[in-house]
Amino acid sequence: MNTIKSMTGYGRYESIDAQKKIVIDLRSVNHRYCDINIKVSRMYSYLEDKIKDYVGKRVHRGKIDVSVYFESYESQKKAVSLDEGLLQNYYEVLRDIQRSCNLGGEIGLSDLTRFSDIFIVRQEEEDQEAVWSMVSGCLEKAVDDFEAMREREGARMANDLRMRAQNVLTELSRVEELAAQAANQYADRLRERMRELLGDTPVDESRFLTEVALMADKLCVSEETVRLRSHFVEMENILKETGGIGRKLDFLVQEMNREINTIGSKANDLTVAKCVVNMKAEIEKLREQIQNIE
Secondary structure, eight states: OOOOOBSOEEEEEEEEOSSEEEEEEEEEEOOSSEEEEEEOOGGGGGGHHHHHHHHHHHOOSEEEEEEEEEEEOSOOOEEEEEOHHHHHHHHHHHHHHHHHHTOOSOOOHHHHTTOGGGEEEEEOOOOHHHHHHHHHHHHHHHHHHHHHHHHHHHHHHHHHHHHHHHHHHHHHHHHHHHHHHHHHHHHHHHHHHHHHHHTTOOOOHHHHHHHHHHHHHHHOOHHHHHHHHHHHHHHHHHHTOOSOOHHHHHHHHHHHHHHHHHHHHHOOSHHHHHHHHHHHHHHHHHHHHHTTBO
C-alpha cells in the first residue's frame, strides 16, 4: 500500500443536527515544517489547542489552515440583570442636571432605560466537553477526507518519481557502456598520435601501457555509478516507509546529484557528457517533485 502523501491537500466535513451546523475545512500547502493555523470564532477559542493537537498527530509536514464554522439553530440562552449601582448614578446625575438648570418634571423609567449599559446580558456557557465531542467527530472525518486527497496525490507523485528514476538509470547504463570502452579508445588515439609524431621509431611499450593505465584510472566512474545505483535502491526503500519521508528523499537526491556531477567531471567523451546533462535534468525534476512530499 502506498504511503506517500503530498503536502498539498483539501478536506471538508459538514455536520447538521437539530441544534447546530458545524463545517470544518482543511487546506495545506508546502512548508519546511509543520505549521498549523486554526480559525474559529472567539466564542469557541478554547477548542484551538485541542484541534491543533489532533491535526498535529496525523499531519507531519506542511502549512495547514483549519477553519471551523458554527451555526446554531437554537435560540441563544441569555440572562439579563441590572447594574443597580450604575442606575443610581445615572439617576443622581439627572437630578443634578435638573437642579443646575432649574428644570421641572419627573425623572421616569423611559429616561433611565435610554442608558443601555445599565443592563447586563450574560449568555449561558455551553458544555465545553459536549461541544468538543461533536467537533472532534467532525474533525476526524474532515482529516480523513484531507488525508485521502493527499494520499491520492502522493500515489501520482510516486509513479512520477519511479519514472524519473528509470530515465536516469537508462542514461547511467549508457554511461557505463561508454566508460568500459574509454580506456581502449584512449589507447587507440594515443598510439595513432604517437605514430604520427614518431613514425617508425620504436615505442617503449611499458611506458605506453602505464600512460594508458593512468588515464583509465582517471576516466573510471565505476565507484560513482555503483553508488548512484545504490541511491536509487534506497529511494525505493524509502518510498515504502510510513510517515514523513520528504526530508529523507531530499537528502538522497542531493547525493545523487553529487555522484552525477563527479561522473560529468571525469567525462572525456561528448556522448557521456550528453548523458550527464540528461541525468541532471531528470534529477532536477525529481528534486522539484520531492519538495511536495510530506
